[in-house]
Amino acid sequence: MNAEQQRLQQPSWKRWGSYVSDRQWGTVREDYSANGDAWNYTSHDMARSKAWRWGEEGIAGISDDKQLLCFALALWNKRDNIVKERLFGLNNKQGNHGEDVKELYYYLDATPTHSYMKMLYKYPQQAFPYEWLIQENARRTRQQPEFELMDTGIFNEDKYFDVFTEYAKAGTDDILIKITIHNRGHEDASLHVLPTVWFRNTWSWGRHDYKPSLYKTGDHSIRIEHEKLEVSSLYFEGNGTMLFCENETNMHRLYNYDAKELYPKDGIVDHLIHGKKTVNPGMMGTRAAIDYELTIPAGGSHTIRLRLSNQQPFDAFDGFDALFNQRVAEADAFYNELQQGITNDDERLIHRQAIAGMLWNKQFYSYKVQQWLDGDPASPPPPQERWKGRNNDWKQLNNEHIISVPDKWEFPWYAAWDLGFHCVTIGMVDPDFAKQQLQLLTEEWFMHPSGMLPAYEWSLGDANPPIHAGAVFRIFRLDAKAKGVKDYVFLESIFHKLLINFTWWVNRKDTEGNNIFEGGFLGLDNIGVFDRSAPLPAGVQMEQADATSWMAMYALNMLHISLELATYNKAYTGMATKFFEHFLYIAGAMASMGKNNTGLWDEEDEFFYDQVRAENCQIVKLKVKSMVGLIPLFAVEVITKETLDNNPVFAERMNWFLRHRPDLALLVSRWYEEGKQDNHLLGLLGGHRVKRLLSHMLDETQFLSDYGVRSLSREYAQRPYTVRIDGTSMSVPYVPGDSDSDMYGGNSNWRGPVWMPMNFLIIESLRKYHFYYSDDFKIEYPTASGNFVTLKQAGTSIAGRLINIFLRNEQGKRPVFGSNEKMQTDPHFRDYILFHEYFHGDDGRGLGASHQTGWTGLVANLIVMKNNP
Structure with missing residues (x-):
């Protein structure tokens, strides 16, 4: 067991970690408006002056697990009109594709106990283009790409600083901090570096009276006093100047109200930039920064060392570098074992x-x-x-x-x-x-x-x-x-709560009691022809292939947990039978929904579709080939002969049910089609439908891209899917990149891009089907290629396509970076990976949240x- 694995056995090693948010402004928590307009109630401009009620924000920030004390990085390049204390971005209405951070930063390394962490922030030496980013994105339409920081050209001449912030723990409440600033430019450049420590404001709201304090105790130390903290001092090296203020709202600036507070939250910023007397000459407060004014030579670097510690008094920097190197080596050992x-x-x-x-x-x-x-x-x-x-x-x-x-x-x-x-x-x-x-x-x-x-x-x-x-x-x-x-205690305790949640789904999302579910939103934002969370006309119901399939998957997951728990406590055998029945009823409904219904499977197109059912029982199928129709693949489990042998009561009850409902046993479960080693398949698709559905999914003119499975068939690139409902024509076009719709704010898109989580579930499902059908069952991959592979091989190949989004290709470029030449080739960019929310369906570049x-x-x-x- 390596050193990090040993620390994982001691929960106290996680007491401190990267627990500070990158953004507190614009959140629901901080919104006290009448109309719920969170983005405008608190803004980026207000953030430097407002004491937050519910949490804190910062750059490369850490805190204790109750966020009583925070530490983060602040910077000033002497050209901006504000100090860079937090990451800048656009609110939902400012962005032409929804909210979007407009900074370049990377999380480079971390161990699970946060014993070692490393983060990079790229800070321009020129004035940060705040207004340009706002104005240009406001000018652009949804049909145009987002205007990013890199697009301003501010990094073109390498006039920027690479600021690496690293943390290494000497103990559970003893944290070594190293900030290394590289000047990547060709000229000497100056900046202020302000490591900042502060208490979350817990005393101004009338619920808790206790107020902690920070104060100077020596030329290179700040005393930290809080009744609930072990950390007691911040030590620092070099010629930093200590500046103190209070973590209190600047009432005059924000609300034109003259409060008594002389040294508000933005006091350090106003003192530094405008020379105001807004820092406490008594060298105490609830917020403090150490101001290092540096000039870094062209191509050179400077390192600042600090230590947040529960040790005092002692030589805080004796053995500092050796311990830092030890933690880096331990992180390497942890990952070397993990990456075998x-x-x-x-x-x-x-x-x-x-x-x-x-x-x-x-x-x-x-x-x-x-x-x-x-x-x-x-x-x-x-x-x-x-x-x-x-x-x-x-x-x-x-x-x-x-x-x-x-x-x-x-x-x-x-x-x-x-x-x-x-x-x-x-x-x-x-x-x-x-x-x-x-x-x-x-x-x-x-x-x-x-x-x-x-x-x-x-x-x-x-x-x-x-x-x-x-x-x-x-x-x-x-x-x-x-x-x-x-850990049966974990599994058993959470199973009981999931039972309640499963019942909620059954009672609230199956209004007709026919095992066809109307899930609404279901996380897929704009995937449908209309907003699936919006109320439908009276008497109209939407029956969703994905909602029903998710519930079938849920029933199978609960069945699997029940069978596992039954090996620990036979009382769970009855629950296994119950979820076996639930699955079969849902599967039966998917296949055939009554005398005049054809189910959600379309025989002509060989695909699953949502449908709208009117009060007069008229049904309109929404025949758009999207991820919705692939989700039925996820509802699959294999019951092994060993499982049945170990649970004979379940096997007996199951067989009784199948004898009394042969329609479900034969039509849906394929129970009597024994697979490899007498395994049995529980899934929404038998072998024929698996092949037919996969013929669409693995078709490169439809779902399969070079970078995974798209969320919408590419067949709609030339001719969008269109349907008329109640006299209104609605369409779904293929949009492989950013959304062209403002549905759900327009900040994500399910009409063409590749989404990692859905691809992950597809790959898992293919592996489960392979476990049942074995290597004898082969499919054409890609469709119409003449190449036949096993289901497992197809899944592994799709995984490879997804990994290729990030890997350097034969030209040495990473598709995730798109056409950005600097990110592709510059040695200070090309190996720092961004893990985006989703990816372009044709070229693999990263989109959405970066x-x-x-x-x-x-x-x-x-x-x-x-x-x-």
Whole structure:
């Protein structure tokens, strides 16, 4: 067991980590408006002057797990009119494709206990083009690409600083900090570097009176006093100047209200840039920065060393470099063991950076809905309209935890189905944290009393795909493999909560009781011909192939968990039978929905479609070939002979049910078609339909691109799919890049791009079908190529196409970077990977949120899968 694995056995090593958000402004948590306009209630311009209620933001920030104390990086190039304390981006209405961060930064390395972390921020030496970015994106239409920081040309002459921030823990509350600034330009350049430490404001809201303090205790140290913290000092080297203010709102600047506070949150900035007397001459406060004014020679660098520590007094920098080197070596040892079998150096680099992004995107998340709706005793009461507004029916939600978020700038909150995918990757390095994350969503203070899981803060009540049971079982097996012991307590406790959630789905999303589900949004934003969350006319229902398939998958996941638990406690045998029946009823409905219905499978097109059912039972099939019709592949499990032998009561009950419902046994389950080693298949598709559906999915003129499976068939590139409903004509065009629709804000697109999580589930499903059908079952890959492969080989090949998004190709270029020549060739750019939200369906370039390692981090799993087939 290596050093990092040993630390993972001690939870206290995670007390400090990368838990500071990249953006707190523009979030629902900080919105106290009447109309729920979170983006305008707090803005980037306000952020430097406003004390936040629910969390903190910063660049390369760390905090303790209660976010009582934060540390982050601030910079000033002497040309900007503000200090760079936080990452800049556009709000939803400013961006021509939704909200978007306009910075260049990279999460390069991290261990699961945060014993070592490394992050890079690229800071221009010229004035940061804030207004240009706002104005140009406002000018552009949805048919034009986003205008990014790189497009301004500000990096063309290499007039920028590479600022590396590294952390290495000497102990659980003893953190070494190294900031290294490289001048990449050809001339000497000056800047201010301001490492900043501050307390989250917990004292101004009228709920807690205790106020901590920071104060100077020597020429190179700041004393930290907080009743709940072990860390007691910040030590620093060099000629830095200590500056102190309070983490309090500048009421005069924001609200034209003269408050008594002389040294507000933006006091250090105003003092530095404008020479104002807004820092405390008494050298104390709740926010402090150490100001280093540096001139870095052309091509040169400078390193600043600091230490946040619970040790005092002592020589803070004795053995500093040796310990730093030791932690780097331990991180290397951890990843070398993890990457056994991965022989390609470029794949190893991508794998490590993907996991680093996952670990950096852990965030302290606080949002207590009842308190948020009530307002705070020391603040004006929120408008009454809020009681009928956003999230008003989630008063039980009480969040104050470290949570894996999709992206700490563009999505600085958890998203329920994203989190399920995050855990699949995090589980490779820290299964305990993955288990804890999945458990959180089902706790009473998260889960709605109805049994619904919270979606995300913009709309907690949105329906997200129910993938959690599958994620739970994956993590259960990963954990057992890593430790050699099965954690039945985890599996059993979460299973009971998932039972409640499954019942919510059945009761709330199957209004006709016919096992066809109307899921609504289901995370796929604009994939349909209309907004699937919008109310339909009276008497009209939408029956969704994806909602029904997700539920079939959910039933199979719960069946699998039940069978596993039955080996531990035979009382769960009955639950296994129950979910076996649930699956068969759903599968039967998918295949044939009654006397006059043909089901959601279209025999002519050999594809699954959504349909709209009118009050007069008239049915309109929405015959658009999209990812919706591929999701039925995900509902598949194989029941082995060994499982049945170990659960004879389940086998007996199952066979009784099949004898009494031979229509389902023969038509749907294919139960009597024994596969390899007498295994049995439970799936929505038998062998013939698998081949027919895959003939579309693996067709390069339809779904299959060089970089994975598209979310919409390319056949609509020349002629969009069009349908008329109630006299209105609606269409779905093939849009392989950014969305041309403002549905759901327009910041994501399911009408053509490649999405990593869906491809991951496709590959998993192909492997399950292969396990049942064996190597004898072959398909044409790609369609019309004359080349036949096994299902497993097809899945591995798709995984390779997805990995190729990030790998250097024969020309030495990474498709993820598109046509950006500097990112492709410059040695200070080309090996720093961005893990985007989704990818262009034709050329593979990255789109959407640029740091959504959340579910795109699954590429790490795919690299392992490819190298260990």
